[in-house]
Amino acid sequence: MAKGQLAGKTAIITGAAQGMGEATARLFKEAGAKVALGDVNVEKGRAVSKSLGRNSFFRKLDVSKERDWQAMVGDVMKRWGQIDILINNAGLVHFTPIEAFNPDDFDRVVGVNTKGPILGIKTVVPHMKEAGGGSIVNISSVDGLRGANGLTIYTASKWALRGITKGLSFELGGHKIRVNSVHPGGVDTPMGNSAGRPKEEVNQIFRRVPLQRIGDPEEVARASLFLASDAASYITGAELAVDGGWTAGTYIPMLPGAPEGLPL
Numbered sequence: 001m002a003k004g005q006l007a008g009k010t011a012i013i014t015g016a017a018q019g020m021g022e023a024t025a026r027l028f029k030e031a032g033a034k035v036a037l038g039d040v041n042v043e044k045g046r047a048v049s050k051s052l053g054r055n056s057f058f059r060k061l062d063v064s065k066e067r068d069w070q071a072m073v074g075d076v077m078k079r080w081g082q083i084d085i086l087i088n089n090a091g092l093v094h095f096t097p098i099e100a101f102n103p104d105d106f107d108r109v110v111g112v113n114t115k116g117p118i119l120g121i122k123t124v125v126p127h128m129k130e131a132g133g134g135s136i137v138n139i140s141s142v143d144g145l146r147g148a149n150g151l152t153i154y155t156a157s158k159w160a161l162r163g164i165t166k167g168l169s170f171e172l173g174g175h176k177i178r179v180n181s182v183h184p185g186g187v188d189t190p191m192g193n194s195a196g197r198p199k200e201e202v203n204q205i206f207r208r209v210p211l212q213r214i215g216d217p218e219e220v221a222r223a224s225l226f227l228a229s230d231a232a233s234y235i236t237g238a239e240l241a242v243d244g245g246w247t248a249g250t251y252i253p254m255l256p257g258a259p260e261g262l263p264l
């Protein structure tokens with residue numbers, strides 16, 4: 001399906017040691033891209049890159065550190081001479097009731113989820129401008145489209161990322177650099193299914209989502225592939241929910257057309 005869609009392109013993918021970042025790296029490689037994998041988890045990141053073989057490498061990258069970004073981008077330019085795609089995927093989730101809010105947690109989570117993508121974009125943009133274009137995909141969340149209890153810090157970080165996406169589409173559009181956001185719903189990764197529960201059990205939690213199941217990391221990777229590719233050449237500043245319909249609205253059990261078997 002993906003064959004050749006990214007032929008001749010190079011991509012940096014953050015948080016690529018597992019979950020959606022790993023799935024994205026695998027799919028992009030299959031689509032013909034050269035892929036640079038960044039993560040703080042060196043052991044897992046190296047293993048993923050090794051399994052991808054030629055035209056991929058791993059480099060330790062803490063997205064919240066500007067120096068790490070300079071080293072990563074310098075490395076890609078030295079090896080391949082161009083950066084066409086940046087997938088800002090690395091992220092941290094954090095749950096807290098508001099009375100237990102800790103400013104240090106806020107700084108840490110926003111540092112990775114929001115400042116990280118900004119630093120990445122800042123560092124790749126001069127190279128994309130010089131090359132005459134590029135595509136940036138920011139992995140936000142359904143929590144960047146609506147609110148959820150206990151997720152104040154995470155939600156702030158993901159709404160911010162969505163807003164940044166829209167602002168930068170104006171700033172960079174004249175340079176043919178497109179910037180879009182992807183909003184995954186529940187996805188079966190170490191973050192989305194931290195207890196590693198079997199699929200059938202997790203799907204119960206998602207019964208009220210229109211597609212009535214958790215998503216697979218590859219399903220999000222395919223959305224990023226589309227936005228990263230030339231097939232999305234007139235799309236910028238957009239938000240794409242990959243959430244099984246979770247943010248489409250509310251399930252109202254007493255009205256006609258409600259899915260069968262769900263309790264009131």
Ligand SMILES: NC(=O)c1ccc[n+]([C@@H]2O[C@H](COP(=O)([O-])OP(=O)(O)OC[C@H]3O[C@@H](n4cnc5c(N)ncnc54)[C@H](O)[C@@H]3O)[C@@H](O)[C@H]2O)c1
Pocket residue numbers: 014015016017018019020021038039040041061062063064089090091092093112139140141142183184185186187188189190191192193
């Ligand atoms: N899984 C879900 O249900 C879900 C839903 C909506 C949005 N998301 C978002 O999708 C993205 C990927 O999530 P996932 O489910 O694959 O998560 P995950 O926890 O499985 O993987 C995240 C990766 O990011 C890396 N990382 C963490 N901090 C980093 C840093 N400072 N620098 C570089 N790498 C760092 C981790 O080491 C890990 O490899 C995240 O931004 C997350 O917020 C996930």
